[in-house]
Amino acid sequence: MNEQDKLPIVDPDIARFRDRIAAAYAEHAVSANDYAARRAAAEKVRAPWVRGGPEMARSTDLSPGDGCPPMRLHIPVGGYDIAPREGRPLLLYIHGGGWTVFSIETHDRLMREYAARSGFAVLGPEYSLSPEAPYPQALEEMGHVLDWIRANGAAHGLDTRKLVIGGDSAGANLALGTALRERDAGRRGLSGLLLNYGAFDPRPRESWQRLNGPEYMLADDEMAEFWRNYIGNRTLDEVPYAVPLTADLSGLPPAHFCVPAGDILAEENLELAAAMKDAGVAIDLQIYAAATHSFLEAVSISSLAATALDASARWMRDTLEAA
Template identity: 50%
Template structure:
């Protein structure tokens, strides 16, 4: 079997088209700003289409501590909330790259989805983005009702670096003596720097996220301090008293093993966990929702799980 032959055909097409576009637009000498701009261009076709929102509200960073985008699938009634943190290795991507994914979550769960435009690395490093996210959550708790958001059982989630930030934010809230959200949506998260079998098995470009890229992302986020840390690398943290969690794990992902370990640690600590492993999926596969039945199923699974948690409250 050749590298990439174990990937779902639609996901393989997504990875190859994204990689080909990066190859066309880059020469290896780009600045961080140029790399970010290229990433936005490459992702543009994949964020198009999808459900329309009844209302989309932009909250400036001067008000909330970080820019917010609120997606409301319906008007005129309070909605449960999912605070969503985009991936991109703490270094790139934006609310725009993840626009369709957030709209899909809103449409399928019936909840308001709030994207947080946190500051990127390496211009800022751990823990500034987490502090911004905490400030945004506090602002939503104080002002969310004005926008039809019921924050009492709000969930937080994200993909890749965003999943790291979501879990870390829940741990920080718990450590501060506050209720750490109603649930967690953790999509192929980066939870630890230590290498595992999945790094060598799926660390090539055929599987979207490479081992070299992941090392670069960690270096951007943490600088020279690369020792295990209970919040920056939350797999090394305290898993007591955390909310229920839904794990979306891509089988063919460099981060697959640490996601399984994180889910196991949460279950051992007493959290209610749903662990879904999507065979043939790679890192970032949710972004292929326009062509991939597997990506659409993963989004539907998470939406169903969120609804089930809220119905019990």
């Protein structure tokens, strides 16, 4: 069997999503160095995939200031059976986009899907983007978000003792980096980590070449650019919370990994899950053989994305019930 035969076959619905995204980007060609234009294009390309989906009981845009970025809080319809009188559990969900593009708007449907499927409230922060705001600015902003949650969550109907932090791609990186910072500061208030196809190490793996290109939604040169934007020319020792595969992983809360097999980041996700398990962290690893990077955003047409979201929501509920 040659190497080509080993490549994952992409689910037809996710392939449709991939092809429509590519066609939409082709209509918005912009200079690679014009980040404002790239972000505006990304918002337009993703907009059709954000429409529809679950209705919320309440969605609130918040602007706390004092170092805390703007945020959006979604409260789903219906009750919740874990200590309902003490408020809803919360998922702090950090959007992806290589620390460079995307926003809470591009990920609004994904946040609402998590809220509706889990019963959790979902809070999405609008963090500062690179290269204008490189490491560690976005990470520090996530610390301010946690401070805001602890100080103000109860007033918004949240049980701040039941807090999962997660994200996709660069957002998963920020979620894990934030958890490491919290642990090192002696704060153990996180209940779980939801890590969707995260970017965890700038050093390329074999999958960066084998799964490189548009068929799998993420290219190696694109990922390398994202890392340059975020950490610049600093060594790995200078960015300890950006590269969790070099960190002490003990003492972290339980973690759920959503790993598409057709993703250049698949190897580092599997390595990280194994390293966390070796460090004594409870791991739930879900691998989706026919999926690509960003596949959860295809939920409006993809039963595979819906299955993955349901699995994550179930893990969130089960993790809190077992705590």
